[in-house]
Amino acid sequence: MPIVDKLKEALKPGRKDSTDDGDLGKLLASSAKKVLLQKIEFEPAxxxxxxxxxxxxxxxxxxNPKTESAGRHKSCDEAHIRRQGSDHGFESCSDGVPAPQKVLFPVERLSLKWERIYRVGAGLHNLGNTCFLNSTIQCLTYTPPLANYLLSKEHTRNCHQGGFCMLCVMQNHMIQAFANSGNAIKPVSFIRDLKKIARHFRFGNQEDAHEFLRYIIDAMQKACLNGYT
Incomplete structure (x- = not known):
């Protein structure tokens, strides 16, 4: 019996097992071998x-095509940034983008590497479905440019916010985390201000880590721009 007929017979509804199953297996193996060992001829396109x-x-x-004027645009931008306090602060280069009125953090001070070596900081207790919060905070704590800035305490020396400040909360947490290496701490400051970070977040609910990260970054940006917008 050909293999096609064997398969149709084997797949009939209500069919009981029979001794023909062994023959079917042999036929399938033989057909598979024939197909797999068949030589394939390739033809050039x-x-x-x-x-x-x-x-x-x-x-x-x-x-953004690379042109000869790209270098001139860059030097023009840098010149405008250096003249941020002058009367020409709002003039634009040939690309039409105005220079910033004020530079909050000079790019030459930005370091993508750790400025000093720290021991691994503290772990975080799960206070009840707070794994989304813990993982996000840990990622930010070990982001070198952010950690370098906050651990220098430069922000708190210049912070004029009277109420909630995301950068102050983050800075205090980082200082506490690196001061308690080998231990575990509770991220209570983030839980206390959870609704100030994201209004619809509720303590005890399962929330999304990526969404929480976006709200934290937005809150830190608002803290940076406080007094300038």
Missing amino acids: SKSFSYQLESLKSKYVLL
Whole structure:
């Protein structure tokens, strides 16, 4: 019996097991071997794909092409930043983007590496479905540029916010975390101000870590821009 008929017979509803199953297995193995060991002949393409690449390039517009004037634009931007306090602070370069009125943190001071070596900081207790909060805080705590800035305590020396300040909360947590290496601490300051970070978050609920991260970053940005907007 051909393998197709064997399969149809085996797949009939209500069919009981029979001794033909062994023969079916042999037929399947033989057919699979025949297919898998069959030599495949490849033929070269009649046309190259370069014409397709060119047609794809024509579909898109390059927003920032590298031109000879790119270097001049950059130097112009840097010159405007240096003159931020002058009367020409709002003048723009040929790209049409005005220079910032005030630089909150000079780019030359930004360090992507740790400025000093710290021992691994404290772990965080789960206070009841707070794993989303703990994981987000730990990621931010070990982000070198942010940690370098907050551990220098420069923010609190210049902070004029009378109420809730996300950067102050984050700074106090980092200082406490690195002062308690080998221990575990409770992130109570974040729980206490949870609704100030995200109004719809509720303590005890399961929340999304990525969403919480976005709200924390927004809150830190508001703290940075306080008094400038």
